[in-house]
Amino acid sequence: MLFASQPFLVVFLPLVLGLYYAVAASRAARQAVVIAASVVFYGLWDWRFVPFLLAMTGCNQMVAMAWGRWRRRGWLVFGVVANLAVLFGFKYADWLAGVIMGLAGRAHAPWPVILPLGLSFFVFQKISYLVDLGRGQARVYRLADFVEFVTFFPQIVAGPIVRHNELVPQFDTSPRNGAMWANLGQGGLLLLVGLGKKLGLADTLGGLCAPVFDAAHMGHAPGLGSAWLAAIAYMLQIYFDFSGYSDMAIGMALMMGIRLPFNFNAPYTAVSVRDFWRRWHMTLSRFLRDYVYIPLGGNRCPPARQAANVVATMGLAGVWHGAGWNFMLWGLLHGGALAVAHAWARAGRAMPRWGARGLTLLFVLLTWVVFRAADLPAAGRMFAGMAGMGGMGKVNLPHPFILLLAMGVALVGPASQSVIMDRLRPAPWMAVAAGVAFVLLVFLAGGRPPEPFIYFQF
Incomplete structure (x- = not known):
C-alpha cells in the first residue's frame, strides 16, 4: 500500500487514526493499534515478508536482552554483524556474484531474490540501537516498546531514520492533550x-x-x-x-x-x-x-x-x-x-x-x-x-x-x-x-x- 493511494488516504489512515484516538487513554491499547496497523500496512505490500520482519525484530530484541543480562560485547557484535549479513544477502550478494562471474569471463543468471520493502532503513535503525546499547546511550526496552519502535508504519519503509531515544519516550504520552488540535x-x-x-x-x-x-x-x-x-x-x-x-x-x-x-x-x-x-x-x-x-x-x-x-x-x-x-x-x-x-x-x-x-x-x-x-x-x-x-x-x-x-x-x-x-x-x-x-x-x-x-x- 502506498501513502499516495486512495485506499490508504480514505480508508486505512482515517481508520487507524479513529481507533488510535478512541483508545487514547490506554497506553497498551494505543500500542496495540499502532503495531497492528504497522503489520497490516507492511503486509499489504507483500505478506510473505511479515514473518521476516517480525523475526528480525525478535532476534534484535533477544540480542538486546542478552546484552542486558550478561553485558558481553560479543552479543552486540553478533547482532550488528547479523543485521549486516541479512542486508548483504538480500541486497548485494547477487550483484557481487555477477561481478565475480564477469571477471572470470562467465555469464551470471540473476538470482530470484526479492528485496524486502524498506530493508536498508530497517537495518540501520537496528544497528544504531545496538551500538547505542554498547555505548551506554540506550536501555533494553520492553518487547512491545521495541516492536512499536521498529515497525512504526509512517517511517518503516523510507525513513526518516529515527533513533530509539527520539521515538520510544513519546509512546508514554496520550495524543489527547493540549497540543492535540x-x-x-x-x-x-x-x-x-x-x-x-x-x-x-x-x-x-x-x-x-x-x-x-x-x-x-x-x-x-x-x-x-x-x-x-x-x-x-x-x-x-x-x-x-x-x-x-x-x-x-x-x-x-x-x-x-x-x-x-x-x-x-x-x-x-x-x-x-x-x-x-x-x-x-x-x-x-x-x-x-x-x-x-x-x-x-x-x-x-x-x-x-x-x-x-x-x-x-x-x-x-x-x-x-x-x-x-x-x-x-x-x-x-x-x-x-x-x-x-x-x-x-x-x-x-x-x-x-x-x-x-x-x-x-x-x-x-x-x-x-x-x-x-x-x-x-x-x-x-x-x-x-x-x-x-x-x-x-x-x-x-x-x-x-x-x-x-x-x-x-x-x-x-x-x-x-x-x-x-x-x-x-x-x-x-x-x-x-x-x-x-x-x-x-x-x-x-x-x-x-x-x-x-x-x-x-x-
Whole structure:
C-alpha cells in the first residue's frame, strides 16, 4: 500500500487514526493499534515478508536482552554483524556474484531474490540501537516498546531514520492533550504538502526524465536539450519524491501526537557540498556521521586521514543506496567533494555566495545523473548528450508550468516544515483550501497508476 493511494488516504489512515484516538487513554491499547496497523500496512505490500520482519525484530530484541543480562560485547557484535549479513544477502550478494562471474569471463543468471520493502532503513535503525546499547546511550526496552519502535508504519519503509531515544519516550504520552488540535492541523497540512509534492510534481517530472534515461540505457545518446532537461527533471523529481514522502511520514506521526525528526531543509539552496549534506536526507547524514565517520576518527585526524574518512563514509552511503557501480561512484564523488571542501575551508578561502551556490547545484545535478542512470555506460551516454555530442536534438516539454513551479519551489524555498510549523497560523480559509486540495489530490491519485516512491527500492 502506498501513502499516495486512495485506499490508504480514505480508508486505512482515517481508520487507524479513529481507533488510535478512541483508545487514547490506554497506553497498551494505543500500542496495540499502532503495531497492528504497522503489520497490516507492511503486509499489504507483500505478506510473505511479515514473518521476516517480525523475526528480525525478535532476534534484535533477544540480542538486546542478552546484552542486558550478561553485558558481553560479543552479543552486540553478533547482532550488528547479523543485521549486516541479512542486508548483504538480500541486497548485494547477487550483484557481487555477477561481478565475480564477469571477471572470470562467465555469464551470471540473476538470482530470484526479492528485496524486502524498506530493508536498508530497517537495518540501520537496528544497528544504531545496538551500538547505542554498547555505548551506554540506550536501555533494553520492553518487547512491545521495541516492536512499536521498529515497525512504526509512517517511517518503516523510507525513513526518516529515527533513533530509539527520539521515538520510544513519546509512546508514554496520550495524543489527547493540549497540543492535540495543533498536532492534527499541522500534521494534516504536512501530509497534504507531501501528497502534493508526490502527485503534483514528482510523478509528473518522472515522466519527463524516464524516457531519456531509459533510451540512454538502451544505447542511445540523447540530444543536448533532452539530456539537460532530463537531468534537471530528475534532480527535481528525487527531491520532491523523497521530501514528499518525508513530509507525509512526519505529518502522519504528528497527527498521532508523535514528532519525527525533519529530513530536508531546502537542500538546493546549499552553498557547498557540506551544506548540502546538512540539508539533504538529514537523518541519514547524522547516522553516517555518528556511526561511521566519527568512529573512523572524524575531524580529529591529520588532513589526509580525515579526507580518507570522509571518502570512505560517503562511499558507504553510495553502496547503501544500491548494488551497482554507479551508486558507489556517486558516493565517492560526494566524498571527494567533501574532502575538497574541508581542504578549502582549512585554507581560509572563500567564494561569492552566488558562485558557491551555482557550483554546488551544478555538482549535485551532475552526480544525480550518475545516481539515476541504470549503469555507468548509460551515465556516460547522458554526459555525452549534455556535452552536445549527440547533437541538439528535439526537446519535448509537455508540462512547462510544472517544471517551472518545481524549480521555483526547490531553488527558492523555504522548507515545507518551516512554513507549516513556524509561520502559518490557523484560519478558516486555510481549512477550506486544504480540504479542497485534499479532495483534488485524492481524485488525482485514483486517475492514474500509482508510482512507488523512489526510495522504496533502497
